[in-house]
Amino acid sequence: MNKYDSIVVGGGVSGLLSALVLSKSGKNVLVLEKNNVLGNNCNSYDVDGYQVDTGPHAITQLRRGGPLTYLMNNYFDYIPAFVDYGNYFIRTEKGLRDVPTTLAGYLTLDILPGKDRLKIARALTKMVLLRRMGKDLSKISVYECLPWDILSSDTAEFVDTFCYFLSGKSMRETSVQRMFVGGAFVEENLRDDIKEKGWHHNLHDVVGKVNIGRLLKNKKVSYDQYYPRDGLKAIVNAVLFSLPETVEIKTNAAVEDIITEDSTATGVSTGEGSYYADKIIYSAFVKDIPEYIRDLPAQYVSQLKMIKQSRTLTIWLGIDEKFGEFNYMGGEVWFRKKAFWAMPISNYNNNFAPEDKKLVGFMFNIDESTDYESEKHDAYETILRVYPGIERFIDMTHYQATTPEKAAVAINGFISDTETPIKNLYVVGTDADNRSMGITRAAYSVVKLIKVLRREGYIVN
Ligand SMILES: Cc1cc2nc3c(=O)[nH]c(=O)nc-3n(C[C@H](O)[C@H](O)[C@H](O)COP(=O)(O)OP(=O)(O)OC[C@H]3O[C@@H](n4cnc5c(N)ncnc54)[C@H](O)[C@@H]3O)c2cc1C
Numbered sequence: 001m002n003k004y005d006s007i008v009v010g011g012g013v014s015g016l017l018s019a020l021v022l023s024k025s026g027k028n029v030l031v032l033e034k035n036n037v038l039g040n041n042c043n044s045y046d047v048d049g050y051q052v053d054t055g056p057h058a059i060t061q062l063r064r065g066g067p068l069t070y071l072m073n074n075y076f077d078y079i080p081a082f083v084d085y086g087n088y089f090i091r092t093e094k095g096l097r098d099v100p101t102t103l104a105g106y107l108t109l110d111i112l113p114g115k116d117r118l119k120i121a122r123a124l125t126k127m128v129l130l131r132r133m134g135k136d137l138s139k140i141s142v143y144e145c146l147p148w149d150i151l152s153s154d155t156a157e158f159v160d161t162f163c164y165f166l167s168g169k170s171m172r173e174t175s176v177q178r179m180f181v182g183g184a185f186v187e188e189n190l191r192d193d194i195k196e197k198g199w200h201h202n203l204h205d206v207v208g209k210v211n212i213g214r215l216l217k218n219k220k221v222s223y224d225q226y227y228p229r230d231g232l233k234a235i236v237n238a239v240l241f242s243l244p245e246t247v248e249i250k251t252n253a254a255v256e257d258i259i260t261e262d263s264t265a266t267g268v269s270t271g272e273g274s275y276y277a278d279k280i281i282y283s284a285f286v287k288d289i290p291e292y293i294r295d296l297p298a299q300y301v302s303q304l305k306m307i308k309q310s311r312t313l314t315i316w317l318g319i320d321e322k323f324g325e326f327n328y329m330g331g332e333v334w335f336r337k338k339a340f341w342a343m344p345i346s347n348y349n350n351n352f353a354p355e356d357k358k359l360v361g362f363m364f365n366i367d368e369s370t371d372y373e374s375e376k377h378d379a380y381e382t383i384l385r386v387y388p389g390i391e392r393f394i395d396m397t398h399y400q401a402t403t404p405e406k407a408a409v410a411i412n413g414f415i416s417d418t419e420t421p422i423k424n425l426y427v428v429g430t431d432a433d434n435r436s437m438g439i440t441r442a443a444y445s446v447v448k449l450i451k452v453l454r455r456e457g458y459i460v461n
Contacts, residue, residue, distance in 0.1 A: 009281065023243060030247075059438075060437060103124060165339075166437070168309070308407065319358045
């Protein structure tokens with residue numbers, strides 16, 4: 001059979017979530033994945049007795065009824081266990097410091113010069129007030145709102161580091177809005193998706209307001225962040241377990257073309273043959289769509305060229321637990337030369353590492369124009385420099401180079417709509433919604449797909 005109700009291109013988390021929603025709405029679905037495994041960036045695998053994830057991960061917006069919670073509650077047959085993320089720390093030469101969460105925290109952050117802290121606190125307050133007055137902070141860069149002519153280079157590295165980790169881009173390309181969301185000063189949610197008639201599932205009805213109270217008494221940046229207790233693959237396994245038999249999955253099946261007639265998608269071709277469907281859900285890189293469809297409108301093609309991406313390198317280290325630096329739940333950020341975010345994931349589940357060992361992921365943003373081998377070398381040397389003596393305790397080293405999100409939420413970057421200029425072709429994934437990050441962002445895009453397909457009458461429940 002080569003005719004289905006829907007075809008999903010890509011078997012990462014957003015493609016699989018889409019297949020789940022469609023199949024539970026009565027459709028028969030074909031998922032085509034070019035790799036030989038499913039999950040892609042949302043996965044875990046074994047290396048020398050350790051269970052590594054595809055990068056360190058914190059899953060956001062679970063408790064407040066975010067999009068993944070919505071999908072789990074309404075479509076999953078079971079929900080994987082999540083553990084509270086813990087806290088974020090700043091690694092300094094003198095040990096760990098808490099990441100500031102309030103104005104008072106910034107004012108007392110003595111790793112930065114006192115006058116710089118005052119300027120940061122003043123800028124934060126000004127931006128909160130502007131936002132309360134209705135100013136759109138998604139168009140103001142973090143760079144623009146601070147007086148760089150008088151701030152120190154330490155402060156520049158500090159601010160830039162947090163921008164890179166929240167948007168994948170520098171402070172010149174990261175918006176103040178993005179920082180406020182990452183700092184848990186602003187709530188994002190599903191209100192726009194749920195306000196249509198019949199779309200009520202007890203989700204919280206609060207929207208992107210800056211909460212001045214939080215600036216004064218926010219307890220943690222990781223407010224409402226979690227880690228899947230059995231590793232990242234637990235999320236994908238729960239989706240796979242929940243898929244009805246009406247879903248067929250083909251791996252090693254790279255889509256080569258999206259078949260169109262009169263600007264309407266009707267199917268896809270792979271090396272093995274062609275498959276047809278009423279709806280095509282595309283979860284691979286949106287920027288690559290012109291490779292699959294030649295006659296796209298020129299304006300759409302030029303918008304796709306505006307998509308910005310970042311690239312990361314993760315170094316996983318298996319470390320003897322006698323090296324006592326990673327005894328906390330959460331993550332730490334090193335912000336001086338060659339910044340990184342580290343997460344000791346075996347503290348959430350000691351099965352991830354052999355007895356008496358710990359597993360820590362160190363994630364670096366890398367420059368694609370630099371040679372990969374020298375990035376790996378510099379990153380590894382940075383770890384040795386930041387943790388003196390660690391080399392004697394390293395038991396396993398594993399490298400991963402990845403594109404964490406298909407589109408960075410950068411000022412002047414392009415994020416696609418669910419619908420495309422090609423009828424019956426829809427996109428999901430981290431380049432199809434600008435809210436939150438990573439897996440939560442992918443889930444937002446799937447919730448948006450549900451909304452569009454309901455509006456069209458293609459699915460009803
Ligand atoms: C280092 C790192 C750190 C991260 N940190 C976090 C975090 O803290 N919190 C968080 O929520 N998220 C985080 N993420 C992001 C999160 O993992 C991803 O956003 C999410 O897994 C993306 O899912 P996706 O399905 O949209 O895309 P992908 O995983 O990229 O899936 C797309 C799929 O399409 C397939 N495909 C592509 N082309 C074709 C084709 N022609 N034919 C068939 N199949 C095709 C690919 O092989 C792939 O399987 C991180 C990611 C990385 C790498």
